Amino acid sequence: GENVEQHPSTLSVQEGDSAVIKCTYSDSASNYFPWYKQELGKGPQLIIDIRSNVGEKKDQRIAVTLNKTAKHFSLHITETQPEDSAVYFCAASSYGGSQGNLIFGKGTKLSVKP
Amino acid sequence: KAGVTQTPRYLIKTRGQQVTLSCSPISGHRSVSWYQQTPGQGLQFLFEYFSETQRNKGNFPGRFSGRQFSNSRSEMNVSTLELGDSALYLCASSFSGAYPTDTQYFGPGTRLTVL
Numbered sequence: 001g002e003n004v005e006q007h008p009s010t011l012s013v014q015e016g017d018s019a020v021i022k023c024t025y026s027d028s029a030s031n032y033f034p035w036y037k038q039e040l041g042k043g044p045q046l047i048i049d050i051r052s053n054v055g056e057k058k059d060q061r062i063a064v065t066l067n068k069t070a071k072h073f074s075l076h077i078t079e080t081q082p083e084d085s086a087v088y089f090c091a092a093s094s095y096g097g098s099q100g101n102l103i104f105g106k107g108t109k110l111s112v113k114p
Numbered sequence: 115k116a117g118v119t120q121t122p123r124y125l126i127k128t129r130g131q132q133v134t135l136s137c138s139p140i141s142g143h144r145s146v147s148w149y150q151q152t153p154g155q156g157l158q159f160l161f162e163y164f165s166e167t168q169r170n171k172g173n174f175p176g177r178f179s180g181r182q183f184s185n186s187r188s189e190m191n192v193s194t195l196e197l198g199d200s201a202l203y204l205c206a207s208s209f210s211g212a213y214p215t216d217t218q219y220f221g222p223g224t225r226l227t228v229l
Contacts, residue, residue: 036220043118043204043220044157089157104157 002027004092006105013080014113021108023090024072030092033073034102035064038087047088048075080112116140118207118221126227132193135224137205139186145169145211146188147218148180151202160203163188164211192226200228 003026013019023033031052036044050057050064050073057064061080066073073092077084090105119138127133139146147170148160159172163182180190186207192199202223208216 041222043206043222045220046217102159106156 002030002092002103004090004103004105006090006108008108009106010109010111012111012113015080015082017080019077019080019084019110019112021075021088021090021110022072023074023092023105024070025092025103026071027092028071032093033064033066034091035075036089036091036104038089038107040086044089077110080110082112082114085110085112118205118219120203120205120221120224122224123222124225124227126229127195128229129195129197131195132191133195133226134189134191135203135205135226137188137190137207137221139188139205139207140219143207143209143219144186145208145216146182146186147206147208147211148188148190149204149206150174151204151223152200157204160190162211169211195228197228199226201226 004023006023011019034049035047037047038044048059048062048064050066052068055066061078063076087107087109089107091102093102118140121136145164147162150158150160160174160178161168161180162170166182177193182188202225204220204223206218206220208218210216
């Protein structure tokens with residue numbers, strides 16, 4: 001079955017710097033890659049997603065890139081702010097199915113120092 | 115509109131007991147999924163319900179069960195609790211459960227501690 005590896009497990013940056021979180025997946029059939037942000041005491045919130053027919057997607061300060069050949073995808077946050085501090089999860093799956101096919105990485109705790 | 119609500123938010127039980135957790139999805143959402151979140155295993159899918167039917171099930175023992183009511187509210191039950199069941203249990207709802215066209219909204223979770 002699908003396996004998703006996420007690195008690093010913790011990341012500390014200065015406010016204004018960029019942050020990059022990387023994930024690799026094992027199942028070449030995976031074609032949907034969402035990213036979630038989880039703040040303390042809250043459930044995960046979808047922040048951006050990408051499908052396998054797209055190499056990059058941007059939404060303001062957040063971007064995701066996908067390399068299907070290497071089976072890895074990355075989250076890029078530019079001009080980080082203290083409110084970006086949270087745990088970020090990547091996930092992978094074959095869309096067309098239901099929620100049960102979503103496999104999550106173990107998470108990255110991002111700390112943005114003012 | 116109101117988000118996904120879960121009750122209770124915190125729960126302490128002892129080994130061998132059973133527990134029932136409740137989830138109220140966003141109004142109009144018919145798909146409810148349950149996840150277990152632990153530091154060691156991360157987020158793991160438990161099961162998904164749609165229109166009162168279990169549509170998908172993760173790799174968890176039969177001690178974990180759930181149901182969905184006609185108003186889409188869902189409950190999950192864990193019987194014969196073990197120490198390893200201590201976790202944050204998250205509920206998520208979406209309109210039809212057919213991502214990526216459907217966004218899944220998570221609740222704040224129920225923190226279960228088994229002593």
